[in-house]
Amino acid sequence: MKVKYFAWVRERIGLAEEDITLPPEVDTAHDLILHLKARGEGYAEAFARDGFIRVAADHTHITHDVSIRSAREVAIFPPMTGG
Amino acid sequence: MKVKYFAWVRERIGLAEEDITLPPEVDTAHDLILHLKARGEGYAEAFARDGFIRVAADHTHITHDVSIRSAREVAIFPPMTGG
Amino acid sequence: MGRYHVSILEDALEPAAWMAEITPNPDTGAIATFLGLCRAEGGRLEALELEHYPGMAEAEIGRILETAHRRWPLFGILAVHRTGLVKVGEPIVFVAAGSTHRDAAFDAVRFVMDYLKTDAPFWKREHLKGGVVGEWVEAQSKDDTARARWSDRAQDAPQSTS
Amino acid sequence: MGRYHVSILEDALEPAAWMAEITPNPDTGAIATFLGLCRAEGGRLEALELEHYPGMAEAEIGRILETAHRRWPLFGILAVHRTGLVKVGEPIVFVAAGSTHRDAAFDAVRFVMDYLKTDAPFWKREHLKGGVVGEWVEAQSKDDTARARWSDRAQDAPQSTS
Numbered sequence: 001m002k003v004k005y006f007a008w009v010r011e012r013i014g015l016a017e018e019d020i021t022l023p024p025e026v027d028t029a030h031d032l033i034l035h036l037k038a039r040g041e042g043y044a045e046a047f048a049r050d051g052f053i054r055v056a057a058d059h060t061h062i063t064h065d066v067s068i069r070s071a072r073e074v075a076i077f078p079p080m081t082g083g
Numbered sequence: 084m085k086v087k088y089f090a091w092v093r094e095r096i097g098l099a100e101e102d103i104t105l106p107p108e109v110d111t112a113h114d115l116i117l118h119l120k121a122r123g124e125g126y127a128e129a130f131a132r133d134g135f136i137r138v139a140a141d142h143t144h145i146t147h148d149v150s151i152r153s154a155r156e157v158a159i160f161p162p163m164t165g166g
Numbered sequence: 167m168g169r170y171h172v173s174i175l176e177d178a179l180e181p182a183a184w185m186a187e188i189t190p191n192p193d194t195g196a197i198a199t200f201l202g203l204c205r206a207e208g209g210r211l212e213a214l215e216l217e218h219y220p221g222m223a224e225a226e227i228g229r230i231l232e233t234a235h236r237r238w239p240l241f242g243i244l245a246v247h248r249t250g251l252v253k254v255g256e257p258i259v260f261v262a263a264g265s266t267h268r269d270a271a272f273d274a275v276r277f278v279m280d281y282l283k284t285d286a287p288f289w290k291r292e293h294l295k296g297g298v299v300g301e302w303v304e305a306q307s308k309d310d311t312a313r314a315r316w317s318d319r320a321q322d323a324p325q326s327t328s
Numbered sequence: 329m330g331r332y333h334v335s336i337l338e339d340a341l342e343p344a345a346w347m348a349e350i351t352p353n354p355d356t357g358a359i360a361t362f363l364g365l366c367r368a369e370g371g372r373l374e375a376l377e378l379e380h381y382p383g384m385a386e387a388e389i390g391r392i393l394e395t396a397h398r399r400w401p402l403f404g405i406l407a408v409h410r411t412g413l414v415k416v417g418e419p420i421v422f423v424a425a426g427s428t429h430r431d432a433a434f435d436a437v438r439f440v441m442d443y444l445k446t447d448a449p450f451w452k453r454e455h456l457k458g459g460v461v462g463e464w465v466e467a468q469s470k471d472d473t474a475r476a477r478w479s480d481r482a483q484d485a486p487q488s489t490s
Contacts, residue, residue, distance in 0.1 A: 007379055007451035008464050008489070032478065059384035075381055075449070079467030082385075082450025083363055083407060083421050083441055089291035090217055091302050103310055110167035144285065158219055158287070160304030165216070165223075165247060166202055166259050166290025182344035190417050192368035198437075199361045200430065206354035235455065255352050269474075272438050275360075279430055312431075 001068075003032075005046070006077035009053065012046035022069065029055040032065040032074065046076075054079060084151075086115075088129070089160035092136065095129035105152065113147040115157065126155040129159075137162060167247055170231040172224050173245040177246050179257040180181040187262075193263045198271035200279050202259040204252045210310045212293050214303070219287035225245070230281040234263065237277070238270040247288065277316055283309040333406040334386050341410050341419040349424075353403040356426040360433035362441050364421040366382045366414045374455050376465070378458040381449035387410070395480040396425065399439070400432040407440055407449065439478055445471040 004017040036043045070081035085102040114118045140154035243263040264275040292300035404426040412434040455461035
């Protein structure tokens with residue numbers, strides 16, 4: 001699965017995108033964030049306030065309780081500040 | 084006093100403006116309309132529904148109970164339809 | 167553009183040119199605009215003819231813009247209104263307001279349009295398809311209703327004795 | 329212009345050119361627009377840098393415009409958004425909607441702006457006076473409040489599982 005990061009999530013992780021092979025226990029967006037948090041300091045810092053983080057699956061906003069297993073692309077980013 | 088007419092008030096009266104010497108009993112806009120109504124058929128037709136007619140004194144909207152004696156210019160016209 | 171600007175135009179109204187007149191101040195974050203156009207009314211009309219009261223039209227629109235300025239924090243506001251013959255698809259009125267934030271800009275433009283409709287001394291007459299001069303447009307009660315939505319803060323309404 | 333149009337621009341946004349894209353239908357009586365600009369924030373800023381999520385930005389704005397189309401009778405609606413470096417005084421976003429009557433046009437533009445602020449995947453970072461790259465702009469709770477004012481008719485909100 002392709003995972004993309006934006007704004008300060010991208011900066012803290014140090015990557016704009018990466019391919020992740022989901023372990024079987026990762027089902028929801030929340031599970032994915034917990035899984036990534038364990039990968040290192042940058043991830044832990046990016047997701048320190050994880051309730052604050054937004055997730056999109058295949059270009060559509062989702063809440064953290066939604067399954068991401070069937071998504072081709074997941075993006076994780078801070079609250080948006082466009083307009 | 085200069086009195087101006089607009090839109091269908093102007094057309095029914097057949098004049099865009101005229102100078103009127105106010106008789107002493109004419110004080111308010113309502114008095115002026117009654118006074119003009121007596122001047123002929125066109126006026127009577129223009130002011131048939133006189134509560135519907137709008138009045139301005141020196142470029143400011145007024146209600147019919149306001150005195151127009153000190154005005155230099157009074158205008159009488161239908162409800163506005165600009166914008 | 168200064169605090170506010172009013173123009174009454176005999177010739178074509180070019181909204182893009184007037185939009186450029188709202189020169190943004192470095193703290194202008196929001197410019198809202200409204201453009202009112204002559205409608206065909208389902209193919210019935212060819213044009214609208216606009217009569218106005220010279221002198222009072224400018225004064226009344228000026229009072230409306232001043233009131234908007236007192237009511238919202240604006241860097242600038244303008245209103246431009248056509249007179250004469252306006253063909254279907256052509257602009258009749260353009261209003262633009264600049265502010266720091268979007269709510270003030272939106273509200274000010276909408277307020278000005280609502281007051282313009284009922285208080286600015288302009289009258290429209292229909293020119294029908296085929297060139298026949300039709301009737302004067304009747305004022306609509308929904309325009310009085312639209313104006314009334316601002317009057318819960320009626321102390322800020324444009325000053326007039328009516 | 330068709331039913332709706334979305335553009336994400338790397339270069340300068342010219343509002344007058346985009347305004348002309350809303351070609352009035354013969355029954356268009358009202359075009360409302362909004363232009364959002366980069367503010368100096370009291371002289372503190374030189375520019376804003378905008379990052380976006382290509383693909384999703386267009387898709388999400390498209391969903392917002394489609395929702396506006398379902399909710400109000402519009403002849404056309406468009407939204408144009410900058411990415412990259414936007415200097416103080418330069419446009420960031422332009423939204424325009426055309427309808428028969430003014431209320432629909434005003435409401436649609438305001439609705440789109442309120443949803444854009446909270447749902448379109450764009451992020452702003454401050455560039456301070458003197459060229460120093462500053463902080464990412466924090467999302468404001470007042471933007472969530474603005475968006476929520478439409479949710480008494482939440483069935484019409486852009487479709488998403490959030």
